[in-house]
Amino acid sequence: MKALFCFGTRPELIKVAPLIREFPGLGITPVVANTGQHSDLLKPLFELFQVKPDHDLEVMTHGQTLNGLAARLMERLDPVLVSEKPDVVLVQGDTASALAGAQAAFNRQIPVAHIEAGLRSGNMMSPFPEEMNRRLITQLASLNLAATEHNKNTLLAEGVRSETIQVTGNPVVDALKWTLKHVKPGDAFHDIYARVAGRKMMVVTTHRRENFGETMRLHLRALRKFASNHPEVCVVFPVHPNPNVRSAVADELMGCESVLMCQPLGYADFAHLLSKAWMMVSDSGGIQEEAATLGKPILVLRSNTERPEGVFAGVARLAGDQTENLEQLLESSAHDAAWFAKAATAGAVYGDGTAAQKTAKALLEQFSVEVRLAA
Ligand code: UDP
Numbered sequence: 001m002k003a004l005f006c007f008g009t010r011p012e013l014i015k016v017a018p019l020i021r022e023f024p025g026l027g028i029t030p031v032v033a034n035t036g037q038h039s040d041l042l043k044p045l046f047e048l049f050q051v052k053p054d055h056d057l058e059v060m061t062h063g064q065t066l067n068g069l070a071a072r073l074m075e076r077l078d079p080v081l082v083s084e085k086p087d088v089v090l091v092q093g094d095t096a097s098a099l100a101g102a103q104a105a106f107n108r109q110i111p112v113a114h115i116e117a118g119l120r121s122g123n124m125m126s127p128f129p130e131e132m133n134r135r136l137i138t139q140l141a142s143l144n145l146a147a148t149e150h151n152k153n154t155l156l157a158e159g160v161r162s163e164t165i166q167v168t169g170n171p172v173v174d175a176l177k178w179t180l181k182h183v184k185p186g187d188a189f190h191d192i193y194a195r196v197a198g199r200k201m202m203v204v205t206t207h208r209r210e211n212f213g214e215t216m217r218l219h220l221r222a223l224r225k226f227a228s229n230h231p232e233v234c235v236v237f238p239v240h241p242n243p244n245v246r247s248a249v250a251d252e253l254m255g256c257e258s259v260l261m262c263q264p265l266g267y268a269d270f271a272h273l274l275s276k277a278w279m280m281v282s283d284s285g286g287i288q289e290e291a292a293t294l295g296k297p298i299l300v301l302r303s304n305t306e307r308p309e310g311v312f313a314g315v316a317r318l319a320g321d322q323t324e325n326l327e328q329l330l331e332s333s334a335h336d337a338a339w340f341a342k343a344a345t346a347g348a349v350y351g352d353g354t355a356a357q358k359t360a361k362a363l364l365e366q367f368s369v370e371v372r373l374a375a
Pocket residue numbers: 010011014172205207238263264265266267268270271283284285286287290
C-alpha cells in the first residue's frame with residue numbers, strides 16, 4: 001500500500017514523523033509531500049527524524065493570505081496525486097495544508113485518512129481558521145484516526161459512522177518518547193539549562209492568531225510581572241518567528257532579566273527542556289499534549305480548548321477568560337501543590353506511544369485490497 005503524507009507545518013511534521021518512520025516495516029510505503037507552509041521550521045525536523053520529503057511544493061510566499069495559500073496548495077498538490085497514484089492520502093490536524101490535501105485527494109477520488117480527527121473547540125472563530133478546517137476534513141475523510149475516546153465520541157455525535165473511526169492515540173506521544181529516548185539534547189538546551197541555574201523553569205510559548213494584539217500583550221505583561229516578583233522562577237520563552245509575536249515581545253519583555261528569550265528551539269532541545277520544566281504556559285495545541293504526557297501542569301492561554309482531556313485529567317487550566325487576571329492566576333497556580341501532584345499522575349491522556357502501529361493497522365484493514373479480498 002502506498003500512503004501519501006501531505007503536510008507543511010512544524011506540529012504536523014512532529015506528529016507524522018513516527019508514522020513515516022515506522023510504516024515501511026509495517027507493510028506501507030510512505031510518500032512525503034511537504035507543502036512548505038512553514039519552510040524554515042521544518043528543515044531541522046526532517047534531519048532530526050531522518051525523514052526526506054519526496055516532493056517539495058514550496059508554497060510559502062511573503063505576506064501570504066489564506067486564500068492565496070489555498071490556491072497554491074491545490075494547484076501544486078494535484079500533479080503529485082496524479083503522478084504518485086497513492087492508495088490513501090494522510091493529513092494531520094487542521095492546517096491549510098491538511099485541508100487542501102484532503103480536498104485535492106477527494107477531488108481525485110483517492111481515500112483520505114485524517115490523523116487527529118474529532119478535535120473541536122466549538123467556536124468557528126477560535127482557533128481560526130483551524131476549527132473550520134478540521135470540520136471540513138471530517139466531511140472529506142473516509143478514515144478518522146481519533147487520538148482519544150473523547151474525540152471518537154465527538155465524531156459519533158456528529159453522525160460520523162463508527163466503522164470509519166479508529167482510536168490510535170496521538171502520534172505526538174510517539175514522537176516525544178522516541179526523541180527523549182534516542183536524541184541527546186544539544187548546545188541550545190545546555191546553554192539555556194545552565195542559565196536557568198537551578199531555578200524553577202516555566203516554559204512559555206505563544207503564537208496563536210486569536211491572541212495577536214492586546215490579548216497577547218496583556219499575557220506578556222502578566223508574565224513579566226510574575227517573573228519579576230519571583231526570583232526563584234526562570235521563564236524560558238522560545239519566541240515564534242511570526243512578526244506579530246516578535247513585535248509584542250519586543251515591546252513588552254525587552255530588558256526583563258528573569259525572562260530568558262530565545263529563537264524557536266529544535267524539537268529535541270525543546271522536548272528535553274519540557275521534560276525538565278516546572279510548569280508550562282502556552283497557547284499551543286501540541287504542548288498541551290506534551291505537558292500531559294510528561295505530567296507537567298500547563299496554563300493554556302486560551303478561553304477554549306479542543307483538547308479538554310488535559311483539563312479533565314487535571315493537567316491543564318484554561319487561562320484565556322482571565323486575561324486581565326493572568327497574574328493572579330499565575331500566583332494561585334504556582335502555589336497549588338495539589339495541581340502539581342495531580343498533573344504528575346496524569347499518565348497516558350493522549351496516547352501510549354503506539355499510534356504509528358495502530359494507524360498502520362487501521363489503514364491496512366480499511367484500504368488494502370489484499371486484506372479486503374482475504375476477509
Ligand atoms: N516546539 C518546538 N520548538 C519550540 C516550540 C515548540 O519544537 O521552540 C514544538 C512543541 O514541542 C510542539 C510543537 O512544536 O510539539 C507545537 O507547535 P506549535 O505550537 O507551532 O503548533 P500547535 O501545536 O499549536 O498546532
